[in-house]
Amino acid sequence: MKQISSDIIDFLHTQSFVIVSSLDERGFPHSSCKDIVKIDPDGKIYLVDVYHGATVANIRRNPQVSISAVDEHKFIGYCLKGKALLMSEDISQEIIKTWEDKITSRLTKRLLRNLSENKSRRHHPEASLPFPKHIILIEVEDIVDLAPFNLKKGV
Numbered sequence: 393m394k395q396i397s398s399d400i401i402d403f404l405h406t407q408s409f410v411i412v413s414s415l416d417e418r419g420f421p422h423s424s425c426k427d428i429v430k431i432d433p434d435g436k437i438y439l440v441d442v443y444h445g446a447t448v449a450n451i452r453r454n455p456q457v458s459i460s461a462v463d464e465h466k467f468i469g470y471c472l473k474g475k476a477l478l479m480s481e482d483i484s485q486e487i488i489k490t491w492e493d494k495i496t497s498r499l500t501k502r503l504l505r506n507l508s509e510n511k512s513r514r515h516h517p518e519a520s521l522p523f524p525k526h527i528i529l530i531e532v533e534d535i536v537d538l539a540p541f542n543l544k545k546g547v
Contacts, residue, residue, distance in 0.1 A: 393435030393474075394532045400470055401431050403461070408498060410461045412439065412528070414450035414476070422446050426459075426528065429490040437472065438487065439528040451476045451528065459530060462538060469538035472530065479527040487527060 404410065409425045416422045424447045430438040437459065441447065451457065455475040462469030537544055 394535060396431060396433050396435055396437075396472075396532060396535070398433070400472075400535065401433065403463070403468065403470065404428055404431060404437075406463075407461045410439070410459045412447060413458045413460065414447050415454050415456065416446065416450055417453065422450055427494055428459075429487050429494070429527075435474075435532040437530040437532060439530065440487070441526055441528050444525045447528070448478060448526070451478055457530060460538075467539060467543060471536040471538055472532045473534040473536070474530050474532040477529040477531070479529055483527055 405428070407428070409427055411423050412426045413421050413423045424445075426439040426441060426447075428437060429440050430436075439459075455477065457474065457476045459472045460469065
């Protein structure tokens with residue numbers, strides 16, 4: 393496993409979600425949005441998956457995945473590549489609490505933004521998400537800095 397720097401950990405924690413890419417039965421990339429609930433600097437990333445769909449089937453067939461996140465405003469991003477493990481047994485209360493806090497924060501931000509923009513919305517997607525089905529553990533093997541070469545730190 394590859395160590396994850398504190399800069400990358402901090403960046404990932406500021407993201408609302410990450411894009412997880414797996415390979416389908418024909419070898420084509422499949423991308424889906426997932427929430428990060430825990431990152432260990434030693435190279436482990438824990439994602440909550442609330443659905444039991446294509447990503448799970450793909451990981452069972454081929455555990456090679458990547459996680460991508462970008463910040464368009466700061467023009468930075470990372471792609472972390474590694475192997476995924478499905479953890480369907482008991483999901484710890486710590487993980488559930490972290491996920492619930494993220495969903496509550498995202499819902500609050502959406503409501504406040506709608507109020508400040510004087511928009512009335514009846515549908516708030518976060519409020520109707522199902523309970524997490526399982527955790528996807530990614531063991532990171534490689535990290536790619538997606539920033540253009542001339543904008544990378546230290547260049």
